[in-house]
Amino acid sequence: MNTEQLIEEAKAARLKAYTPYSSFKVGAALLASDGRVFHGCNVENASYGLCNCAERTAFFSAIAHGYKPGDFDKLVVVGETDGPIAPCGACRQVILELGGNALPVVLTNLTGDVFETTAAAQLPNAFGGQDLQRR
Numbered sequence: 001m002n003t004e005q006l007i008e009e010a011k012a013a014r015l016k017a018y019t020p021y022s023s024f025k026v027g028a029a030l031l032a033s034d035g036r037v038f039h040g041c042n043v044e045n046a047s048y049g050l051c052n053c054a055e056r057t058a059f060f061s062a063i064a065h066g067y068k069p070g071d072f073d074k075l076v077v078v079g080e081t082d083g084p085i086a087p088c089g090a091c092r093q094v095i096l097e098l099g100g101n102a103l104p105v106v107l108t109n110l111t112g113d114v115f116e117t118t119a120a121a122q123l124p125n126a127f128g129g130q131d132l133q134r135r
């Protein structure tokens with residue numbers, strides 16, 4: 001599946017977002033190496049800190065379906081931002097660990113602005129599993 005198609009998948013996922021508090025809907029489409037696509041939307045909660053972003057929903061869905069870190073070829077995220085959406089810090093951490101350094105990440109919005117980056121570029125000097133090895 002190409003990037004244009006993945007953007008359409010992310011836009012469709014975005015419409016499923018549960019956002020009674022922010023009304024800010026975000027969608028994600030995560031392409032696995034075998035061609036399967038996992039979708040994510042943000043899911044909010046009255047206890048605001050429990051809100052889960054679209055990016056993490058997509059990765060957690062893939063993991064719950066048996067996929068492993070490194071099984072992914074591309075992540076596309078779409079939000080209703082002025083420019084391309086910028087994932088939050090929590091999502092950058094999860095994208096890096098489950099997607100791997102080189103994972104292509106395509107950030108876009110409803111008006112067609114696109115920023116193509118990678119998981120590692122989105123989180124310089126990241127904390128990771130390697131930092132736990134010296135305990």
Ligand SMILES: O=c1ccn([C@H]2C[C@H](O)[C@@H](CO)O2)c(=O)[nH]1
Binds near residue numbers: 026086
């Ligand atoms: O990249 C982002 C940024 C924000 N949100 C969600 C979290 C919350 O539900 C709402 C406002 O922050 O948007 C995402 O899902 N992804």
Ligand SMILES: [Zn+2]
Binds near residue numbers: 092
């Ligand atoms: Zn996030």
